Amino acid sequence: MSKSAQALASRTLQSLMLKRFGMAVFTYFLAMALGTVAFIYNHLEIPLSNFLLLNAGVVISQLVFLGLFLSGRNLLFQDPSLTEPQVLVGLVLQTLSLSMLDDARGPMLIMYVLILMFGVFQLRPKVFVRCAIVAFIGFAGLNIVEAYNLKLSRPELAVLEVCVLSVALAWLSLFASYVHSMRQRMRQRRFALQAHQDTLRGMMRQLEDLASTDELTGLFNRRHFLNIASRELSSLRRGHKHGLALIDLDHFKRINDIHGHASGDRVLQTFASVAQTCLRDGDVVARYGGEEFVLLLPDTEPDHFVACCERLREAFSRAEPLGIKVDNLSLSIGMTLLEMGDDLDEALHRADQALYQAKRTGRNRCAAAWASADA
Structure with missing residues (x-):
């Protein structure tokens, strides 16, 4: 007290x-x-x-x-x-x-x-x-x-x-x-x-964690991320920007086929660990589905956002999943910016288009689709 x-x-x-x-x-x-x-x-x-x-x-x-x-x-x-x-x-x-x-x-x-x-x-x-x-x-x-x-x-x-x-x-x-x-x-x-009330509160917190967390990676799940992103977007002030990125682990299906699904799970956990190490407090990373992840950097600038994504990409390429040997780990990132009045679905679509461009041009790279021409 x-x-x-x-x-x-x-x-x-x-x-x-x-x-x-x-x-x-x-x-x-x-x-x-x-x-x-x-x-x-x-x-x-x-x-x-x-x-x-x-x-x-x-x-x-x-x-x-x-x-x-x-x-x-x-x-x-x-x-x-x-x-x-x-x-x-x-x-x-x-x-x-x-x-x-x-x-x-x-x-x-x-x-x-x-x-x-x-x-x-x-x-x-x-x-x-x-x-x-x-x-x-x-x-x-x-x-x-x-x-x-x-x-x-x-x-x-x-x-x-x-x-x-x-x-x-x-x-x-x-x-x-x-x-x-x-x-x-x-x-x-x-x-x-x-x-009993303390126990009930603890159980409720556990249920909330289970409802908002991906069990395998410990990151937020897609639903909880969308709630956070919507809340951040609604409070965004004029002249400020949020960074939004979709991340896809390259050749993940091949990792599963060659090394097995347990090794694939270990690679997903490795990415989660690398992301939490590279990001600052307040940045949000979540599992979006399968081998795809989504990243939100509140109150950032384009240069800083690109540098952060590149740092994450390079750190993952050097990572070594515990207990398995996987060569040439890489990921592709599609980036965009959220501005006041932006629509979250449209922003996710822009990030998805940028991710498609990164994969089409060779993977293991970052690509951007900014909302405004001056970005």
Whole structure:
């Protein structure tokens, strides 16, 4: 993955985590609002200074987390979302706030559930259970301490609240485990689907290669070449020219008759190898049929085009097919130029006429049939 792609992925991840952090802050805002209502209606048996100190602790803790997210230091942790620390801080603050309540503790137990719900989709089951245990110990310990100090006004209600909380925490833990297993299965299916898609793409590429490539020589086939040539011709600008040539291996039938078809195939493969070596990147050579090939040189001049074809002819005459001995390898080339507004079929006909001229005048040579007189 490139650095720009990594930076984009990191920014996207940070944006997502900031949104989740915003949800947590909103939950704290709701809790502070409920606490304010409880304080106004005298359900908090604490002075105003302690109430303000608790709210200050909430604000400071969230500012610390916000600083970690904005600075990017959260990415240094194993869990960049800092879900477990946020949940644990929330549980501690919730327990401290409950220690200041009396009759309103029961309704406020729902805040334990809201805090832990924040970690249902992010925490592993063991970590979630650990957080649930912290919540249970905190609330149960609060009641035990008050009972020991004889400050628990309604012990039977406290026992009920502890039991209700334990049931809620147990259910949440089972739900978190179920959600985690579902996410794992979905992730595995997504990976399997991705693997199948990659395999399918590979098969499609292979099919495309088979549909566009000559199996024997590895060059493009006639159909694919015509598609490429048509596309190049349609994008040709005024004043620019493409070179188009038909190439025929001389006396190829005699090679097949004397040495066999396997040797003829080796000669065809030898030409393909020579052509790919002689041509520049962007030049297109394809098997046109039998021992005939076709060549397209985009954006070229007549002199350069002739020199390229001559270089190809001479290189093939010096080639030695692997494993066989064939004397006097040669080829004939018919050349023409493509210009803007030209017709591909007519250009191929001109190249074919030039090829016929090269063969008629002795083979092993290049002949040209230019479209315009000034070429």
